[in-house]
Amino acid sequence: MTDVLNPVGENSADVPEYPMARVAACPFDPPPELRTKQVEGPLAKVRLWDGSTPWLVTRYADQRALLADPRVSADITRPGYPSSAPIGSGGSHISFILMDDPEHARLRRMVTAPFTIKRVEAMRPTVQKIVDELIDDVLAGPKPVDLVEAFALPVPSLVICQMLGVPYSDHDFFQENSKTIIKRDASPDDRTAALGRLAGYLDDLVGAKLENPGDDLLSRLAERVAAGELSRQAAAQMGVLLLIAGHETTANMIALGTLALLENPDQLAVLRESDDPKLISGAVEELLRYLHITHNGRRRVALEDIEIAGHVIRAGDGLIMPNDIGNRDPEAFPEPDRLDLTRDARHHVAFGFGVHQCLGQPLARMELQVVYGTLYRRIPTLRLAEDLSQIPFKHDGSVYGVYRLPVTW
Numbered sequence: 001m002t003d004v005l006n007p008v009g010e011n012s013a014d015v016p017e018y019p020m021a022r023v024a025a026c027p028f029d030p031p032p033e034l035r036t037k038q039v040e041g042p043l044a045k046v047r048l049w050d051g052s053t054p055w056l057v058t059r060y061a062d063q064r065a066l067l068a069d070p071r072v073s074a075d076i077t078r079p080g081y082p083s084s085a086p087i088g089s090g091g092s093h094i095s096f097i098l099m100d101d102p103e104h105a106r107l108r109r110m111v112t113a114p115f116t117i118k119r120v121e122a123m124r125p126t127v128q129k130i131v132d133e134l135i136d137d138v139l140a141g142p143k144p145v146d147l148v149e150a151f152a153l154p155v156p157s158l159v160i161c162q163m164l165g166v167p168y169s170d171h172d173f174f175q176e177n178s179k180t181i182i183k184r185d186a187s188p189d190d191r192t193a194a195l196g197r198l199a200g201y202l203d204d205l206v207g208a209k210l211e212n213p214g215d216d217l218l219s220r221l222a223e224r225v226a227a228g229e230l231s232r233q234a235a236a237q238m239g240v241l242l243l244i245a246g247h248e249t250t251a252n253m254i255a256l257g258t259l260a261l262l263e264n265p266d267q268l269a270v271l272r273e274s275d276d277p278k279l280i281s282g283a284v285e286e287l288l289r290y291l292h293i294t295h296n297g298r299r300r301v302a303l304e305d306i307e308i309a310g311h312v313i314r315a316g317d318g319l320i321m322p323n324d325i326g327n328r329d330p331e332a333f334p335e336p337d338r339l340d341l342t343r344d345a346r347h348h349v350a351f352g353f354g355v356h357q358c359l360g361q362p363l364a365r366m367e368l369q370v371v372y373g374t375l376y377r378r379i380p381t382l383r384l385a386e387d388l389s390q391i392p393f394k395h396d397g398s399v400y401g402v403y404r405l406p407v408t409w
């Protein structure tokens with residue numbers, strides 16, 4: 001066993017900054033510098049905004065091994081945690097996603113029931129109705145239209161609002177604040193203020209559900225508060241996590257996935273000409289693999305010395321596991337840069353891996369299956385209304401996607 005490999009000194013100017021600039025010719029590909037690191041070796045040091053130098057774990061198998069390892073922590077308050085942005089006063093805790101077991105598991109268990117495959121499948125007709133009605137509106141409205149505004153954002157927002165018991169009429173408020181929270185270059189004060197506004201809003205809603213419970217997840221959390229199992233603040237924080245995670249990621253997958261399909265017309269044709277649910281669900285998995293919406297890496301800190309890929313990561317070292325290169329590792333996915341809707345991509349790490357693996361993945365999958373299985377069949381001539389070079393990509397966000405997607409038909 002070799003000791004920690006540190007090919008470049010931590011203070012060396014050679015340690016590249018992370019996240020790396022996405023300057024690839026193809027806007028769906030990870031930054032070329034990341035790919036180079038993957039070819040060079042399983043581990044590399046990178047430099048963060050605060051000067052710290054965590055390890056970048058470049059390969060799929062090692063990323064999965066570490067994400068499933070109980071010797072790594074997701075607790076953002078631990079020294080060495082490679083935070084993606086300053087933790088503003090008041091903290092940027094977004095509930096159990098940044099906690100370790102047993103508290104992580106205790107809180108997660110309180111909200112798992114509505115996200116089981118069975119419960120999610122029961123919602124499929126509702127989601128189909130939402131998608132159909134939004135497409136009706138798009139078709140009845142003027143051309144071109146911004147697909148983000150008219151379709152990609154409303155679909156998951158309407159669904160998660162219904163599940164949580166949040167009034168959809170407040171969508172401008174919560175979408176605006178969650179935009180600030182996930183913007184990489186938002187100041188700590190702005191991010192903290194946005195989190196505070198959302199937490200206050202969810203706290204009011206939990207209070208209202210205590211008085212007037214409904215058939216929704218916030219009401220179930222309010223019951224836990226009343227039973228003394230959960231503080232009202234923790235309930236509100238869980239609401240913030242579910243509200244943000246429930247719409248941002250899926251909305252970006254809808255818009256970026258549509259753009260990727262429009263840029264790969266042979267693949268779009270495969271999808272448009274089929275109503276085979278198996279092909280559609282396979283296409284969703286491949287798009288999740290290919291597009292890596294949560295592109296800035298799973299972040300963890302080592303609690304003990306860990307041997308991986310012939311090296312030792314020391315206790316207290318930060319770890320970054322970017323799924324964009326994990327999902328493009330040729331060892332796991334042959335010809336990884338080819339979008340191939342017929343490949344078996346189910347083992348991708350787009351939803352993470354281990355105990356923090358995405359809670360909402362059955363819901364996200366079902367929403368995307370309905371969207372990808374409906375949109376291009378109902379609008380078969382859908383096309384970009386501007387040149388690809390005019391499309392603004394979210395290079396500055398912790399969630400990747402496009403700010404707007406002008407389309408016509």
Ligand code: HEM
Pocket residue numbers: 074096097098108160241242243245246247249250253293294298299349350351352353355356357358359360361363364
């Ligand atoms: C395409 C859509 C989505 C993608 C790509 C995605 C991706 C991810 C990833 C990568 C993680 C792991 C984070 C980590 O390990 O640090 C995660 C966690 C999580 N996601 Fe998603 N997600 C999506 C949709 C959703 C939806 C619809 C919800 C519904 C509320 C949701 C709720 C959550 C929650 C609560 C966690 C934290 C799980 C835990 O810490 O135990 N996600 N997601």
